[in-house]
Amino acid sequence: xxxxxxxxxxxxxxxxLETGPDPVPGPGEVHVATRSIGVNYADCVVRxxxxxxxxxxxxxxITPGFEFSGVVADVGPGVSDFRPGxxxxxxxxxxxxxxxxxxxxxxxVRLPPELGMVEAGGFSAAFLTAWYAVFELCRLxxxxxxLVHSAAGGVGSAIVKLARAxxxxxxxxxxxxxxxxxxxTAGAARVxxxxxxxxxxxxxxxxxxxxxxxxxxxxxxxxxxxxxxxSQRGRLVVYGFHSLMSHGGLPNxxxxxxxxxxxxxxxxxxxxxRNVGVLAFNLSYLFGELPLFHRAMQDxxxxxxxxxxxxxxxxxxxxxxxxxxxxxIQSASTVGKLVLxx
Ligand SMILES: NC(=O)c1ccc[n+]([C@@H]2O[C@H](COP(=O)([O-])OP(=O)(O)OC[C@H]3O[C@@H](n4cnc5c(N)ncnc54)[C@H](OP(=O)(O)O)[C@@H]3O)[C@@H](O)[C@H]2O)c1
Numbered sequence: 001x002x003x004x005x006x007x008x009x010x011x012x013x014x015x016x017l018e019t020g021p022d023p024v025p026g027p028g029e030v031h032v033a034t035r036s037i038g039v040n041y042a043d044c045v046v047r048x049x050x051x052x053x054x055x056x057x058x059x060x061x062i063t064p065g066f067e068f069s070g071v072v073a074d075v076g077p078g079v080s081d082f083r084p085g086x087x088x089x090x091x092x093x094x095x096x097x098x099x100x101x102x103x104x105x106x107x108x109v110r111l112p113p114e115l116g117m118v119e120a121g122g123f124s125a126a127f128l129t130a131w132y133a134v135f136e137l138c139r140l141x142x143x144x145x146x147l148v149h150s151a152a153g154g155v156g157s158a159i160v161k162l163a164r165a166x167x168x169x170x171x172x173x174x175x176x177x178x179x180x181x182x183x184x185t186a187g188a189a190r191v192x193x194x195x196x197x198x199x200x201x202x203x204x205x206x207x208x209x210x211x212x213x214x215x216x217x218x219x220x221x222x223x224x225x226x227x228x229x230x231s232q233r234g235r236l237v238v239y240g241f242h243s244l245m246s247h248g249g250l251p252n253x254x255x256x257x258x259x260x261x262x263x264x265x266x267x268x269x270x271x272x273x274r275n276v277g278v279l280a281f282n283l284s285y286l287f288g289e290l291p292l293f294h295r296a297m298q299d300x301x302x303x304x305x306x307x308x309x310x311x312x313x314x315x316x317x318x319x320x321x322x323x324x325x326x327x328x329i330q331s332a333s334t335v336g337k338l339v340l341x342x
Contacts, residue, residue, distance in 0.1 A: 002342060003098035004322045007061045009049025011249025012323040015064075015097075023102040025076030031102050032088060034070035036121025038096070039317070039325045039338040040154065041242060042066070042284070046094070047326065048251050053284040058094050065096020065340075066284070069111060069120035079105045087111040089120040091128070093287045097322055099342035106290045109297050114304040119311040122154070122337035124297070126312065129283055130158035131296045133215055133237045134166065137279045142167025144212035147203060147229065149222060151188055152179035152335040155239070157312050159215045160186040165308040168213075171206045173199055175332055182313070182335040203229050210234055218243040220262040227266060230276045236266075238280040247330055312336035 005018045025031040043064040045051040054062055069089040072082050082088065082105065090108035092101055111120055140146065146163050150156035151172030163170050164187030172188030174180060176195055183191040192202040199222075203211070210231030216222055217240030227236050244259035246252040266278050286292065303309045313336035317325040325338045 001098060001100040002319060003063050003095075003100075004065075004319065004340075005061050005063055006047050009047065009060065012047075012326050013249070014047055015322040015326060017320045017322075022073075022100050025074055025079075025102045027077045028079060028105055029076040029102050030072055030079055030082055030088075030105050030108055031074040031076075031100060032068065032070040032090065032108070033073040033100055034068040034096075034098065034121070034342050036069045036118045036316075037065055037098075037319070037340040037342065038067040038122035038125050038154075039322070039329060039340060040066055040125050041240070041329055043097075044326050044330050045245070048249075050251060051284075053282065054094060063095045063097050065092065065094065065098070067091050067121065067124040068096050068101060069115075069117050069123075070101075073100065075105075081105070082108065087117065089115070089124060091124050091287070091293065093284065097319065097340060099319065107287075107293070109294070109301075112301045112304060114301070115311060118316065118339060118341070119314050119337070122314055122339040123311050125283075126154035126158045126337060127162075127300050127309075128293070128296050129155045129239060130162050131300060132281060132283060132292075133159060133239060134162040134213075135296075135299070136292075137237055137281065138213045138235050140166050140168050140212060144168045145171065145207040145231075146213040146215070147171045147173065147207070147211045147226070148188070148215045149173045149218050149226070150175070150242075151186065151191065152182035154312060154337045155217065156215070157182065157186040157336060158309075160188050161309040162303075163213075164188075165303055169206075171203060171211075178333075179335055200225055200229065207231070213237060215239070217241070220244065220259040220264075224264040227264065227276070227278065230274070232275045234274075234276045236276070236278045238278065239282070245330070247332060249327075249330070314339050316341050
């Protein structure tokens with residue numbers, strides 16, 4: 001097998017290709033020969049040694065990667081419903097950047113006809129994150145106005161699609177002109193390019209009474225204003241802090257500290273009076289919640305089948321060029337999903 005290994009935390013050059021013997025599935029496990037592996041912004045944070053669940057569950061050396069698609073190569077004792085040759089997709093608690101992965105059978109699903117093998121590799125993490133944010137944490141009604149930051153990115157564009165499928169009016173926010181069309185195609189009713197216009201003036205224009213939900217992975221850069229622009233019964237959903245990070249390979253300690261200190265604190269008494277809430281989550285701690293995983297995937301596949309959502313456009317990188325994929329996603333210029341092809 002070939003896999004990317006990060007032996008010590010650091011910059012892009014820490015993503016090294018290594019080879020080793022093929023893994024052998026144990027009881028209840030399946031060995032998948034991967035065909036496409038999703039790249040997520042979180043993988044960069046893992047590489048830098050700043051991702052808490054990676055430190056907690058794996059440490060270094062580590063192979064990043066939460067998701068993949070591929071073909072079953074072998075099954076372990078007790079697995080009777082998959083056989084070699086089956087096309088599958090799945091999630092893994094790290095270790096995805098590899099030509100071969102072994103995961104518990106419950107972390108796999110069959111590839112649905114609506115997904116090609118390459119786009120399936122980058123489907124699960126972004127859409128599961130978006131699904132959890134939109135459907136588990138918010139109870140949105142048709143016609144609700146919602147604001148989605150980074151609306152052309154992997155998770156952001158998936159949130160736009162799911163909120164639109166729920167009948168919401170979506171204001172998408174993007175950081176560069178070339179992303180506007182992507183967010184509109186995802187289903188945003190209006191897109192603000194914050195590099196060119198005043199984001200919060202446009203937000204007040206779009207939703208004079210505020211937003212029923214704001215989905216924010218920026219962190220300190222926008223959290224306070226996102227909270228201020230909630231309507232009654234509004235929810236601020238926090239799922240990342242990428243504005244704390246620099247665009248280079250290494251974290252900038254001054255930026256990290258400044259961002260941490262600028263991160264707003266929300267007072268419960270004021271939340272009570274405004275009827276608003278702040279919700280936060282990290283799916284990488286929820287790998288034990290397999291019924292939730294299967295419920296979400298089933299609902300997402302139903303929506304794909306009904307034509308209510310579509311997978312994101314995908315940019316491919318060979319597995320050995322994982323560093324270029326990280327460079328690209330950290331540059332903040334990418335749209336849709338990035339995948340590694342082993
Ligand atoms: N909590 C969870 O369970 C969970 C799960 C998956 C992902 N996430 C988080 O969701 C966020 C999006 O992840 P993704 O994989 O879908 O990435 P992505 O949105 O495809 O790419 C990152 C985007 O973030 C924006 N950005 C703002 N500041 C940035 C910076 N300093 N460096 C790089 N990008 C910056 C850029 O978009 P604009 O300039 O257009 O805003 C950029 O295109 C990340 O923060 C990630 O950690 C959380």
